[in-house]
Amino acid sequence: MTTVEPSTAPAQRDRLLRRTLRDPVAVVCLAVLGLVIAGSLAAPLLTSHDPARSVLADTLAPMSGSHPLGGDGVGRDVLARLLYGGRTSLVGGTIAVLVAFAVGAPLGLVSGFYRGWFDAVAGWIVNIIMAVPAIIVMLVVMAAVSQDLNVAMIVLGVIMAPMVFRLIRASVLAVREELYVDAARVAGLGDARIMRRHILPVVIAPSVIQATQVFALAIGIQAGLAFLGLGKASQPSWGAMLNDAFTNVYNEPMLLVWPGLAMGLTILSSSLLGNAVRDALGVAEPVVAKRRRHRAKAAGAPVADLPADRLLTVSGLCVAYGEKTVVDGVDLIVARGEVLGLVGESGSGKSQTAFSVLGLLPDQAEVTADQLSFDGKDLLGLDLADLNALRGRGIGYIPQEPMSNLDPCFRIGFQLAEPMRKHLRLSRTEARTKALELLARVGIADPERVFRSYPHQISGGMAQRVLIAGAVSCDPRLLIADEPTTALDVTVQAEVLDLMRSLQRERGMGMILVTHDFGVVADICDRVAVMQRGRIVEAAPAARIFAGPAHEYTRMLLDSTLEGGPARGPLVTPAEPVKEVTS
Amino acid sequence: MTSLLLELDDVVVEYPAKGRGKEPFRVLHGVSLSVAPGETLGLVGESGSGKTTLGRAVLGLAPVTGGEIRFEGRPVSGLGRRERRALSKDIQVVFQDPYTSLNPALTVMDILTEPLLVTGVARAEAERRVQKLLGHVHLPQDAARRLPREFSGGQRQRIAIARALCRDPRLIVCDEPVSALDLTTQARVLDLFVEIQEATGVAYLFVTHDLSVVRHISHRVAVLYRGDIVETGDAAQVTEHPEHAYTKRLLLAAPVSDPERQAQRRAERLKAAAS
Numbered sequence: 001m002t003t004v005e006p007s008t009a010p011a012q013r014d015r016l017l018r019r020t021l022r023d024p025v026a027v028v029c030l031a032v033l034g035l036v037i038a039g040s041l042a043a044p045l046l047t048s049h050d051p052a053r054s055v056l057a058d059t060l061a062p063m064s065g066s067h068p069l070g071g072d073g074v075g076r077d078v079l080a081r082l083l084y085g086g087r088t089s090l091v092g093g094t095i096a097v098l099v100a101f102a103v104g105a106p107l108g109l110v111s112g113f114y115r116g117w118f119d120a121v122a123g124w125i126v127n128i129i130m131a132v133p134a135i136i137v138m139l140v141v142m143a144a145v146s147q148d149l150n151v152a153m154i155v156l157g158v159i160m161a162p163m164v165f166r167l168i169r170a171s172v173l174a175v176r177e178e179l180y181v182d183a184a185r186v187a188g189l190g191d192a193r194i195m196r197r198h199i200l201p202v203v204i205a206p207s208v209i210q211a212t213q214v215f216a217l218a219i220g221i222q223a224g225l226a227f228l229g230l231g232k233a234s235q236p237s238w239g240a241m242l243n244d245a246f247t248n249v250y251n252e253p254m255l256l257v258w259p260g261l262a263m264g265l266t267i268l269s270s271s272l273l274g275n276a277v278r279d280a281l282g283v284a285e286p287v288v289a290k291r292r293r294h295r296a297k298a299a300g301a302p303v304a305d306l307p308a309d310r311l312l313t314v315s316g317l318c319v320a321y322g323e324k325t326v327v328d329g330v331d332l333i334v335a336r337g338e339v340l341g342l343v344g345e346s347g348s349g350k351s352q353t354a355f356s357v358l359g360l361l362p363d364q365a366e367v368t369a370d371q372l373s374f375d376g377k378d379l380l381g382l383d384l385a386d387l388n389a390l391r392g393r394g395i396g397y398i399p400q401e402p403m404s405n406l407d408p409c410f411r412i413g414f415q416l417a418e419p420m421r422k423h424l425r426l427s428r429t430e431a432r433t434k435a436l437e438l439l440a441r442v443g444i445a446d447p448e449r450v451f452r453s454y455p456h457q458i459s460g461g462m463a464q465r466v467l468i469a470g471a472v473s474c475d476p477r478l479l480i481a482d483e484p485t486t487a488l489d490v491t492v493q494a495e496v497l498d499l500m501r502s503l504q505r506e507r508g509m510g511m512i513l514v515t516h517d518f519g520v521v522a523d524i525c526d527r528v529a530v531m532q533r534g535r536i537v538e539a540a541p542a543a544r545i546f547a548g549p550a551h552e553y554t555r556m557l558l559d560s561t562l563e564g565g566p567a568r569g570p571l572v573t574p575a576e577p578v579k580e581v582t583s
Numbered sequence: 584m585t586s587l588l589l590e591l592d593d594v595v596v597e598y599p600a601k602g603r604g605k606e607p608f609r610v611l612h613g614v615s616l617s618v619a620p621g622e623t624l625g626l627v628g629e630s631g632s633g634k635t636t637l638g639r640a641v642l643g644l645a646p647v648t649g650g651e652i653r654f655e656g657r658p659v660s661g662l663g664r665r666e667r668r669a670l671s672k673d674i675q676v677v678f679q680d681p682y683t684s685l686n687p688a689l690t691v692m693d694i695l696t697e698p699l700l701v702t703g704v705a706r707a708e709a710e711r712r713v714q715k716l717l718g719h720v721h722l723p724q725d726a727a728r729r730l731p732r733e734f735s736g737g738q739r740q741r742i743a744i745a746r747a748l749c750r751d752p753r754l755i756v757c758d759e760p761v762s763a764l765d766l767t768t769q770a771r772v773l774d775l776f777v778e779i780q781e782a783t784g785v786a787y788l789f790v791t792h793d794l795s796v797v798r799h800i801s802h803r804v805a806v807l808y809r810g811d812i813v814e815t816g817d818a819a820q821v822t823e824h825p826e827h828a829y830t831k832r833l834l835l836a837a838p839v840s841d842p843e844r845q846a847q848r849r850a851e852r853l854k855a856a857a858s
Binding site for chain 2: 493
């Protein structure tokens with residue numbers, strides 16, 4: 001509930017309402033709540049009885065024309081008490097919600113936005129309030145201060161304020177780090193305006209959900225208090241009705257049904273409405289799992305006929321997400337010991353192509369191919385166990401973001417050694433020795449130290465070296481690298497590319513290097529395949545691509561590299577504004 | 584002196600360390616540089632060099648604990664919130680990430696009119712100006728009614744540029760504004776930056792890690808290494824014949840898109856590293 005995305009606010013609020021109303025549960029809940037509210041408001045019109053007046057003759061009266069729901073244990077009209085009691089519940093719930101938000105919301109906003117001492121103090125107070133047992137405090141207040149149930153609800157509101165405080169503070173903390181809040185500050189907006197425009201809208205959605213929950217909770221607690229006999233006798237309430245019904249449960253069990261039904265329905269609709277709003281906020285559409293991984297469209301050529309130096313053969317590969325096709329009939333061949341560059345802009349399908357070879361696409365992806373074979377083995381229709389055996393041993397993978405691909409909870413040594421123990425069946429000491437050798441091989445100066453380190457203790461470049469060590473640890477024949485140097489500094493990138501090249505040559509591995517950088521391609525690739533909108537538009541040896549690109553798109557990509565272009569030169573004269581941009 | 588727009592004089596930025604009695608973490612160790620009106624100063628450095636922090640210090644978003652930042656000769660480091668807000672007319676920003684720098688819930692029109700409305704411009708006038716601005720950054724006129732997520736990365740960056748421009752600033756701090764974009768988009772957005780500068784005479788403090796980008800856009804280049812400026816000079820000179828060892832390394836490390844020349848450059852780099 002606290003993880004509501006910042007994408008939920010004013011422009012989307014109407015949509016939120018509409019989306020909530022599309023949920024039949026929400027509509028039913030709103031209808032029930034509407035009925036309860038209408039009934040309570042229209043109580044004087046619906047019944048002429050005074051809910052507090054007892055008529056001895058009507059004691060436990062049966063249902064009749066003048067008493068549609070009969071009379072209770074002391075001769076009061078049940079319908080009147082039910083309708084007027086609804087007022088008490090609704091008012092009580094509303095009071096609790098208002099108080100909880102009036103106290104919790106501003107504190108949470110200010111705490112989250114400014115942090116510092118205010119946050120610390122508010123945090124302390126909130127923790128103390130949370131440590132206080134709510135029911136006992138309310139019992140004490142009702143015994144010592146006032147018999148009024150509404151006073152108890154005010155106290156309850158204060159006691160529930162910490163829930164609101166924490167929720168709002170957490171939401172604010174999440175958005176205040178957003179760049180657009182920085183941008184607003186630079187744009188000269190005051191804090192009040194930033195809060196109103198950029199922070200508050202994000203907080204509103206989770207608040208609505210929280211409010212429905214506080215409301216339901218308050219009604220329940222209020223009824224509990226009244227059931228215990230607290231509250232003024234002149235204040236009809238569902239809890240008091242339950243109390244009366246309880247004493248007469250053997251004579252007139254129906255008396256329990258009416259207040260029970262009213263309370264149950266109100267609380268249930270309120271909570272379910274909260275859930276419906278939350279569901280409407282959830283941006284993700286329900287996932288229709290299409291687990292048809294690697295299914296052949298047609299039988300491909302017999303795999304055994306391939307020339308021996310072909311390591312990977314892909315033909316007619318398609319990847320689709322529902323209606324959307326992201327890879328559209330890709331043919332690729334990687335020879336043993338060859339480095340293939342897969343180049344394209346974002347969204348061209350290059351990573352999707354690489355991932356489908358690894359079998360790493362999400363379940364929604366529908367992968368089909370005429371042929372997908374690795375080293376004489378058909379990859380289509382492999383089950384998960386076979387695929388797992390192949391990944392690591394047969395095909396290694398180097399990801400783009402080194403840091404997010406190391407588990408922060410485990411030492412690097414463990415993360416390196418574990419796959420080797422599993423795939424190569426090495427003993428603990430053998431795996432350790434080999435891991436240390438690998439770390440030394442990838443150019444880490446102090447392998448022992450890195451072996452014992454946690455991922456956050458090493459730099460990004462070092463982490464990428466560790467991942468490269470991991471990728472080659474089980475001697476794969478093919479290495480798939482997805483933008484392996486994009487997240488690194490240029491100087492580190494050069495070293496990492498050196499390392500990849502020397503490892504690749506030393507072990508004779510085939511490699512698919514996914515990249516958008518033609519400099520990287522020029523540095524390391526033997527052959528290049530250029531992708532655009534899910535198709536390969538050109539594939540040729542690297543030298544030929546650079547010397548004379550055949551396809552227009554390749555030419556366009558090559559032309560847009562800034563490298564080697566003329567420098568802008570020094571500022572000659574302080575430029576005078578030629579024209580004002582906005583006036 | 585007064586001919587300079589922005590001056591940094593021995594600026595130190597430190598973040599307090601967590602825990603009592605620990606040394607604060609010093610990001611900038613006394614950086615001095617200047618930007619003239621209408622000039623682009625490219626600021627190059629690797630991650631962790633402090634280049635983003637320097638930009639944020641100029642914007643008043645990072646704590647300046649030593650030295651002085653002057654804008655048009657007037658000290659602006661350590662201003663109060665109110666004075667800082669007044670300065671926002673003159674100093675603006677374009678951030679790196681075009682996905683998180685625009686509030687996803689606001690329409691483009693709301694995003695762009697906001698800085699104008701706070702200064703008391705009437706809504707109709709603000710909207711008229713924004714329509715004009717959208718043309719300047721080559722976005723379609725109907726863009727105003729749409730939400731940021733309906734745009735590609737390059738287009739979002741154009742929106743961010745329009746937001747920076749809407750109050751006619753004198754200086755825009757550009758924090759890696761093209762590094763999240765595809766190469767083809769990168770070139771077009773850089774051209775837009777140049778075009779706007781030539782039209783309005785705005786100055787850029789252009790933070791980037793990419794030598795070829797900095798060469799394309801900058802009049803002068805400063806190289807930041809571990810919190811210190813190690814080299815300053817004309818763009819051509821710094822990016823072709825660097826003097827400092829670090830800049831040389833940076834230059835040799837940047838791959839060129841030509842296999843033969845790249846092989847040469849690699850050999851040079853390995854030779855330099857060995858010596």
